[in-house]
Amino acid sequence: MKGMTMTEKIIAKHCGKDFVQAGMLVMADLDMILANDITAPLAIDEFVKAGFDKVFDKEKIALIMDHFVPCKDIKSAMQVQKTKEFASKIGIKHFYDIGVSGIEHAFLPEKGLVKAGDMIIGADSHTCTYGAIGAFSSGVGSTDFAVAMRTGQSWFKVPKSIKFELVGKPKKGICGKDIILHIIGKIGVEGARYCSMEFVGEGVKYLNMADRFTIANMAVEAGAKNGIFEVDEITHAYLKEHCTMPYNVVTADSDAEYYKTYTIDLSEIDYTVAFPHLPENIKKKEEWGNIPIDQVVIGSCTNGRYEDMLAASEILKGRKVANGLKCVIIPATQDIYLKCIQNGLAEIFIKAGAVISTPTCGPCLGGFMGILAKGERCVSTTNRNFVGRMGHIDSEIYLASPAVAAASAILGRLATPEDI
Amino acid sequence: MIVEGKVFKYGDNVDTDVIIPARYLNTQDHKELAAHCMEDIDKDFASKVKEGDIIVGGNNFGCGSSREHAPIAIKASGVSIVIAKSFARIFYRNSINIGLAIVECDMADKINNGDMVQVDLDNGLICNKTQGWSAQVQPFPEFIQNIIKNNGYINSVKKQLGGK
Numbered sequence: 001m002k003g004m005t006m007t008e009k010i011i012a013k014h015c016g017k018d019f020v021q022a023g024m025l026v027m028a029d030l031d032m033i034l035a036n037d038i039t040a041p042l043a044i045d046e047f048v049k050a051g052f053d054k055v056f057d058k059e060k061i062a063l064i065m066d067h068f069v070p071c072k073d074i075k076s077a078m079q080v081q082k083t084k085e086f087a088s089k090i091g092i093k094h095f096y097d098i099g100v101s102g103i104e105h106a107f108l109p110e111k112g113l114v115k116a117g118d119m120i121i122g123a124d125s126h127t128c129t130y131g132a133i134g135a136f137s138s139g140v141g142s143t144d145f146a147v148a149m150r151t152g153q154s155w156f157k158v159p160k161s162i163k164f165e166l167v168g169k170p171k172k173g174i175c176g177k178d179i180i181l182h183i184i185g186k187i188g189v190e191g192a193r194y195c196s197m198e199f200v201g202e203g204v205k206y207l208n209m210a211d212r213f214t215i216a217n218m219a220v221e222a223g224a225k226n227g228i229f230e231v232d233e234i235t236h237a238y239l240k241e242h243c244t245m246p247y248n249v250v251t252a253d254s255d256a257e258y259y260k261t262y263t264i265d266l267s268e269i270d271y272t273v274a275f276p277h278l279p280e281n282i283k284k285k286e287e288w289g290n291i292p293i294d295q296v297v298i299g300s301c302t303n304g305r306y307e308d309m310l311a312a313s314e315i316l317k318g319r320k321v322a323n324g325l326k327c328v329i330i331p332a333t334q335d336i337y338l339k340c341i342q343n344g345l346a347e348i349f350i351k352a353g354a355v356i357s358t359p360t361c362g363p364c365l366g367g368f369m370g371i372l373a374k375g376e377r378c379v380s381t382t383n384r385n386f387v388g389r390m391g392h393i394d395s396e397i398y399l400a401s402p403a404v405a406a407a408s409a410i411l412g413r414l415a416t417p418e419d420i
Numbered sequence: 421m422i423v424e425g426k427v428f429k430y431g432d433n434v435d436t437d438v439i440i441p442a443r444y445l446n447t448q449d450h451k452e453l454a455a456h457c458m459e460d461i462d463k464d465f466a467s468k469v470k471e472g473d474i475i476v477g478g479n480n481f482g483c484g485s486s487r488e489h490a491p492i493a494i495k496a497s498g499v500s501i502v503i504a505k506s507f508a509r510i511f512y513r514n515s516i517n518i519g520l521a522i523v524e525c526d527m528a529d530k531i532n533n534g535d536m537v538q539v540d541l542d543n544g545l546i547c548n549k550t551q552g553w554s555a556q557v558q559p560f561p562e563f564i565q566n567i568i569k570n571n572g573y574i575n576s577v578k579k580q581l582g583g584k
Contacts, residue, residue, distance in 0.1 A: 025563075038445045042488055045448055050578040068446060075446035125486040125510055141488035141514035147577050155563075189433060190480040194509050223480065225509055278433060365442040365485070384484060386437045388460040 003253025005161040006228050007196040010136040010250055014119040022160040022259070031118040033148045034062040036104055036361075037069060037076065039123035040083045042142035047086075047149060055090055056152030062094040062113060063087050064104040067361040069097070072368040102333025102359035105129040105217060105301035110242055110333055116231050117248025121145065121154050126301050126383065131197075131216035131228035132209065133235055134249060138226045159225045160259035161196040166203030168267035173417055175311065176211030177303055177381065177401035180218040181272040183264060185282030193223030195259060198252065200230050203266045209238045210307035217302050218383055221279040271416045273379075274399035277387045288414055291398070294376040296321070296409040297390075298402050299330025299357070300364045303381035306336045308402040313345040315406035315417050316352040322412025327354035328370040334359060354409070366390045372397075379408040421541040421568075423500035423521065424549075425472035428458075428465060429533035432478035436511065439482070439490040453489050454496035469497050474539070476531045477504035482511025491515040491522075501539050503528050503546065516564055517573040527555040 001019050004012065012020040014028040035043055040063050055061060063083050071077035080097065087095035094113065101107045105126050108114045116134035121127065125139035140154065148154050164183065184191070197219045199212075207215070212229050219227025229235070231249045239247060273288070275281045298304075298312050309331055321327045329349050331337040337359060340346045349356050362369030364382040372378055372391030377398065380390065385397035398414055407417045438461040440453055447453065458465035475494060481504035482490060491514050494502065501521040505528045515522040523539065525546055531537060535550040544559035560568065570576035 038442075039486065039488070042448050042492075046574045050574045052578075073446060079446060123486055123488075125484065127486075139486040139510050141486050141491075141510060141517060143488060143517035143573050144513065147573055150581070151577065189483060190506065190508075193480065193506065220510075223483065223508060365437070365445075367442055367445075384435075384437070386435045386484060388441055389437050393460045 002257060003255035005196065005252045005256040005258065006198055006250050007136055007161055007226060008158060010117060010119055011156060011158055020158045021257070022158050024158045025155060026158060027153050027155050028119055030060070030121060030148055030152055030154060032060050032062065032114055032120045033122065033145060034064060034104060034108065034127065035123035035142070035145050036067050037065040037080050037083060038067045039142045039145065041079045043123060043146040043149065044082060044086045046143055046146040052150045055092065055149045058091050059093045060152070061092050061149055062108060063092060064096045064101055064107060065098060066101070066103045066359065067365065068367050069360055070358065098358065100334065102336070103301045103304055103361055106304055106332035109133060110335060112243035112245070115239060115243050115245060115247035116235065117250060121148060125220045126217050128219045128224065128226050129213055129217040129301060131219065131226050132212035133239060134229060134231040136226055136228065139220060159194055159196040161198050162192055163258040163261040164197060164199050165261060165263045166199060166201040166266055167263060168203055168265045169206045170266040170269060173403055174269055174271065175401050175403070176207060176214035178269050178272040179211070179266060180215040181274050181279065181282060181399060182269045184218065184222050184279050185272065187222055189221060189278055189280045190223040192219065195224055197222065197224045197227040199227065200252065204230060205232060205234070206266065208307060209234060210305040213305065214302055221383055271401065271404050273404060273414065274385055276385050276396040276398070279383070279385060279399060285416065291377065291414040293325060293379050293408050293413055295326040295328070295370060295372060295378040296405050297328050297363050297370055297378060297380040297382060298405050299332060300361065300382040301332065302383045303402050304330055304332025304336065306339050308381065309336065309340050309345050311402040312406040313348045315403060315410070316354065317348045319352055319410050321353040321409040325409055325412050326370065327409045328357060328363060329354050330357045330360060330362065330369070332359055363390055379405045379414060381405050422538065423472060424536070424538040425474045425500050426470070427474050427476050427531055427533060427535045427537055428469065429476045429531060430461065433480045433483055434461065434477045435484035436482060436487050436490040437484055440487065440493040445487060445489055450492055450496035453493040457493040457497045466497065469499065471498035472500045473498060474537050475499050475502045476528055477502065478529060479505045481507050483508035486510045488514045488518060491518050491520045495520040503531070505529060516567055519568055519572040521568070523557050525555055525557050
């Protein structure tokens with residue numbers, strides 16, 4: 001029997017086989033499935049239309065209201081209402097509205113509802129985030145979610161795996177966002193299309209959980225089906241703190257087959273920014289030039305964790321955002337929001353002239369809480385800089401780390417912390 | 421199944437944000453979504469597209485979010501099939517799941533805006549009537565043909581479960 005990658009091992013275990021390999025079509029059992037206030041209503045329509053009246057497991061479905069909440073308009077409110085009524089009627093345990101949750105991909109690991117070894121699908125493309133804790137997790141659409149709610153299963157083509165061997169120690173100030181943008185710049189937005197991105201190597205130990213969540217989160221931006229990290233002491237410590245359920249650790253076999261292997265030297269990575277209008281459009285600091293900025297957004301499922309807030313606060317402390325610049329800071333969950341208040345970060349942000357929003361995906365997808373006008377430029381810690389993503393089709397998004405975003409907010413132009 | 425229509429041609433990396441911008445994701449109404457289809461990349465698309473027309477893209481068509489609203493908007497616009505050099509995986513899966521025909525073709529970049537194209541899905545044959553050439557593509561495997569025959573994944577599962 002040939003060796004298997006981490007992804008192959010998790011899939012094999014969930015379809016009752018000893019062995020699977022890239023290219024095989026399998027039907028797999030799911031440990032957790034999720035949807036949000038945009039994708040759940042569509043799935044509910046399909047579920048009801050099909051005449052289904054029960055779900056596979058009331059405790060393995062999570063419905064998190066996070067995209068357009070607190071509801072931005074009547075239609076959004078109707079979507080939340082529809083999801084809430086459905087959850088109540090069916091008896092779904094994990095329904096989360098505002099006040100008790102946050103952005104799904106920050107909230108579910110924090111709540112301990114996803115864990116190492118799990119097979120997870122979510123009707124949201126950034127579901128791949130949970131690879132950070134050693135799970136197989138992948139984004140799907142509303143129909144796949146609707147079917148999975150009823151059957152607890154989904155079909156998969158076992159993906160080819162690409163190994164990213166991380167070596168070296170990142171320089172001071174360089175975080176997960178710089179690393180994943182660097183990787184996407186190297187392989188392109190379809191460089192891992194349909195593949196699994198497996199992050200291994202001695203460099204992993206220098207990455208905290210927030211870094212790993214950010215990296216796995218943006219695997220989809222390289223076209224990947226999932227991104228996954230090896231479980232180590234840092235992962236165990238995180239799971240111990242957040243999750244009460246037992247979990248399974250998988251490691252790749254030494255003779256596992258990889259479609260490609262890249263060695264990424266973390267010590268060579270600098271502050272990395274993706275210019276409009278693709279996440280692969282990476283430019284080196286020397287190529288930036290003078291780019292005046294109108295808005296800065298710090299938050300999202302990519303970079304709305306406490307470590308991200310902390311990185312931003314260290315730069316904003318005792319300083320003011322540039323005159324006329326709008327700075328929107330969005331802690332990803334209620335717990336992170338509270339911690340920002342308790343530890344004095346909220347005061348730093350407000351004194352600097354930033355606004356702090358309650359948890360929401362909001363501006364990341366051009367929903368609300370910071371929509372761009374014609375010609376406006378935004379440095380954002382979010383994940384996509386497509387045309388019109390955050391507002392007007394003639395606006396621009398520069399994807400960056402919380403540190404670069406905070407420095408840009410102070411100087412009113414695209415800048416690094418060293419420029420201050 | 422044979423479809424034929426006029427081509428609306430786009431480039432590489434057509435993302436789901438331009439197919440249906442998030443500002444319209446507060447509805448599930450298919451017609452309303454269709455009214456804004458492709459709006460941020462081609463503001464005339466919704467008014468010009470006719471039943472049976474074909475969208476042709478380059479590499480990585482449908483990249484970005486998992487919103488099923490994107491293939492729904494395209495299907496509800498009357499588009500009979502999307503042809504591209506390659507597709508992003510969630511979009512590909514969603515299209516099949518809702519019964520929107522979708523096919524990968526290496527020759528996609530040879531097809532021009534406004535060409536008349538015919539596609540024989542069962543036999544995997546693409547015929548560019550304007551330019552006078554044909555290309556063979558991979559026909560759907562059986563389990564995908566079944567999903568399309570049953571008008572979507574949910575219906576095929578319903579049939580399998582006997583309704584409950």
